[in-house]
Amino acid sequence: MIAMPTYERLRARRGVKWSKYGPDVLAAWVADMDFDPPAAITEEMARFIERADLGYNLGLAKELPAAYSGWQERHHGWRPDEERIRPFTGTLQALETALWYRTKPGDGVVVFTPIYYPFLDAITDSGRRIVDVPLDPDGWRIDADLLAAAVNDTTSMMLFCQPHNPVGRVFDDDEIASVAAVAEHHDLLVVTDEIWGDLTLTTPHRPLATMDERLRGRLVTLGSPSKTFTLAGLRCAVAHIDDDRLGTTLATMPGHLLGASSTTSIAGALIAWTECDEWPAELRLELRARYDQLAARLRAELPEVTMTAPEATYFGWLDFRTTGLGDDPAKRLLDEAKVALSSGLPFGEQGTGFARINFATSAEILDDVIDRIVTLVRSTP
Numbered sequence: 001m002i003a004m005p006t007y008e009r010l011r012a013r014r015g016v017k018w019s020k021y022g023p024d025v026l027a028a029w030v031a032d033m034d035f036d037p038p039a040a041i042t043e044e045m046a047r048f049i050e051r052a053d054l055g056y057n058l059g060l061a062k063e064l065p066a067a068y069s070g071w072q073e074r075h076h077g078w079r080p081d082e083e084r085i086r087p088f089t090g091t092l093q094a095l096e097t098a099l100w101y102r103t104k105p106g107d108g109v110v111v112f113t114p115i116y117y118p119f120l121d122a123i124t125d126s127g128r129r130i131v132d133v134p135l136d137p138d139g140w141r142i143d144a145d146l147l148a149a150a151v152n153d154t155t156s157m158m159l160f161c162q163p164h165n166p167v168g169r170v171f172d173d174d175e176i177a178s179v180a181a182v183a184e185h186h187d188l189l190v191v192t193d194e195i196w197g198d199l200t201l202t203t204p205h206r207p208l209a210t211m212d213e214r215l216r217g218r219l220v221t222l223g224s225p226s227k228t229f230t231l232a233g234l235r236c237a238v239a240h241i242d243d244d245r246l247g248t249t250l251a252t253m254p255g256h257l258l259g260a261s262s263t264t265s266i267a268g269a270l271i272a273w274t275e276c277d278e279w280p281a282e283l284r285l286e287l288r289a290r291y292d293q294l295a296a297r298l299r300a301e302l303p304e305v306t307m308t309a310p311e312a313t314y315f316g317w318l319d320f321r322t323t324g325l326g327d328d329p330a331k332r333l334l335d336e337a338k339v340a341l342s343s344g345l346p347f348g349e350q351g352t353g354f355a356r357i358n359f360a361t362s363a364e365i366l367d368d369v370i371d372r373i374v375t376l377v378r379s380t381p
């Protein structure tokens, strides 16, 4: 059973989503759901506290590969090789590890924009070069010609996001074939961030590891319980490293250099991936209802604010360009309507005039969020 959040409960939390902007602002921005995690997970956390069981625990991490592999097989038809799975403290830690240890400063790294902007920061912060391949705004598809033209022998890696944050696409066979052809031709490492894989709305997840033979041996797949179960604060993720060059480099690194996930974070992931098989289906029903609510209200009350229906995630990538809210509608909405969406600007050039809304909340709270958006847009010439 998914418990519906109340304002009282959300405002009492210490997390960034509801505390950053103060009590008069409604939060529909950062990628945390307002729903509690499954009770099986919070009860397991409580048992650790009850036992004051916070000392070293060296055994639990060994159970992660089997738990992740089993989950992927049951939910997505992919059986990852347990020997190739290693824990990380977060998806971005794994992504940046691959970036730093498998590419050189100055190398080109492909991204499909608009994109979850820490990908862009990871590339520039490491002295690598963004190779921007804009998605076609008509449906946010990968343009195979643009991709082929953008990549050359100075490109060594691709950062993929399947399903895609922020546009909610689950890329299809044709699109992945164009990716695989370029990756093979230019011998690219492909890091595929599949943290959103369980949260599909209309299209089943397609793990890249199951899709195109040409990707074999050059893939790193990232997974985490943080989005599906709202556990981002615990800090546990995994990488399935099918790329032997990165696998060998990691195997020769000092054992403690990359840190380790906490015991409670691993305990949470283990419960998630072994005892919560019913959760994603329940959640998907809830998220689909919320998407329908958002889409229906926009159609009826704000037809000038549009979005391509997401196939996955709990985001609407909202196009405000024909409203009077300017290049950064999220800023106007925050300052004037007291509702926090994510600004489109950091997601890349195609984010200008866009904002990302997180609709993973109760119907009542979503209505309040939409009311504030409607009021501001309607009153802005």
Ligand SMILES: Cc1ncc(COP(=O)(O)O)c(C=O)c1O
Pocket (backbone or CB within 6 Å): 031, 089, 090, 091, 092, 093, 116, 161, 165, 193, 195, 224, 226, 232, 236, 237
């Ligand atoms: C695509 C994507 N990757 C990574 C992350 C962050 O994951 P982590 O907290 O495990 O680093 C997010 C969070 O929203 C995300 O959307």
